Amino acid sequence: MIAALRKELRPMVRLAAPLAMAELGWMAMGFVDVVMAGRIGPAAMGAGGVGSMLFFPIVIAGSGLMSGMDTLVSQSFGAKDERECRRALVAALWLSFAVTPLVTALLVATIPLLRAIGTNPEVMGQLDPYLKALSTSVPPLMMYSVLRRYLQARDVVRPITFAVVSANLVNFAGNWLLMYGNWGAPRLGLTGSGISTAVARAYIGLVLLVALVAHERRAGLRMLCEDLRPDPRRIWRLLALGAPAAVQIAVEGAVFGIVSVMAARLDAVSLAAHTVAVNVISITYMVPLGISAAAAVRVGQAVGRRDPKGASAAGWTALGLGSGFMGLAGIVLFLAPHAVARLYSPEAAVIAVGASLLWIAAFFELFDGLQVVATGALRGLGDTRTPAIAHFAGYWIFGLPIAWALCFRYGWGVRGLWIGLTVALILIGTALIVAWQRASR
DSSP: OHHHHHHHHHHHHHHHHHHHHHHHHHHHHHHHHHHHHHTTOHHHHHHHHHHHHHHHHHHHHHHHTTTHHHHHHHHHHHTTOHHHHHHHHHHHHHHHHHHHHHHHHHHHHHHHHHHHTTOOHHHHHHHHHHHHHHHTTHHHHHHHHHHHHHHHHTTOOHHHHHHHHHHHHHHHHHHHHHTTTGGGOOOOTHHHHHHHHHHHHHHHHHHHHHHHHHHHHHTTOOGGGSOOSOOHHHHHHHHHHHHHHHHHHHHHHHHHHHHHHHHHTSOHHHHHHHHHHHHHHHHHHHHHHHHHHHHHHHHHHHHHTTOHHHHHHHHHHHHHHHHHHHHHHHHHHHHOHHHHHHTTOOOHHHHHHHHHHHHHHTTTHHHHHHHHHHHHHHHHHTOOHHHHHHHHIIIIIIIHHHHHIIIIISOOTHHHHHHHHHHHHHHHHHHHHHHHHHHHO
């Protein structure tokens, strides 16, 4: 087994490193948005945080319906079944076309809901136009999800990294122009950030489309020779695999969205500190998320070529990489939370509360890494139900009730919310490691 792990380490790192870099590049846009909004004020920072916490659960859950591509394309690629790879791509594109308007409508529908539950009026005044601007980025994001999963399952990852990392330049330039009104552009504040983010995401989708066409030509493949009509059987297979994954993403994202809404009922400083902490753990989460994608691909490819030992080695190698990184991240947050919080805001109150939340987060970083990588490894096997069940139980049965009780009933405020999240992630990480251990046997 040790020899198999050593053999797997190099190809795993070669695939995971660009994907982790792409995920970090993706989060860098959020980091820049939060930092630049923080210069406008705590309300803008809080509104941007709440908007992101509402946007991503809905949109990523919608794109999660295409996560069955990780299983179907990687296993077909491992089996050297080129035609089945491409049929899965066509089916996923049709599925994304159907899902896009539903996701957009659901996102816009959250605006009156936020008003109804009594969101801070100062926050709401900036959140409304910001969410509407972000909603225009749903179509390119859905296309990006499909094209990315197809390319990475075929070991084509460099265009993904280039697209996301270079999009940060587009986003920063747009923020600088539209948030602050530089070079004669209108001063739109947080709304300008939403517009520039939407433009950057359209750029990412376009780059991956060009990368797909270039890859097809180099491989001697002709996309238009495929039957481009919707295939109900393959679309159903994608849904059967993707629906549990989408539920899992929705469950996890909705909890963070609900916690952000709870934080929005508190004072502006608490909400800003919560936004800082969420952004920090989201950045650290991106590395194991990239490793998780690589785990799904490597495990799926091993299954496709009928190599159970290779699949097991791929999963354990990925888990070792993910836990190692998140363990180090947890140590940094435990030892230097104030220094990290100070990167986001110059206000002493935001730094103090944000540091206390990061100190709490340090205790779940390792388990957060384990759960996301184990989820990817299980997805490579075709198991998307177990992670969905674990996330539902961990967050909704244990984490969220504890968070609400500590925050509002016992008066612990935003810190109580984060203790509830910590309990949930420790339970989920433990459960999924046990599930993978059984599956890998």
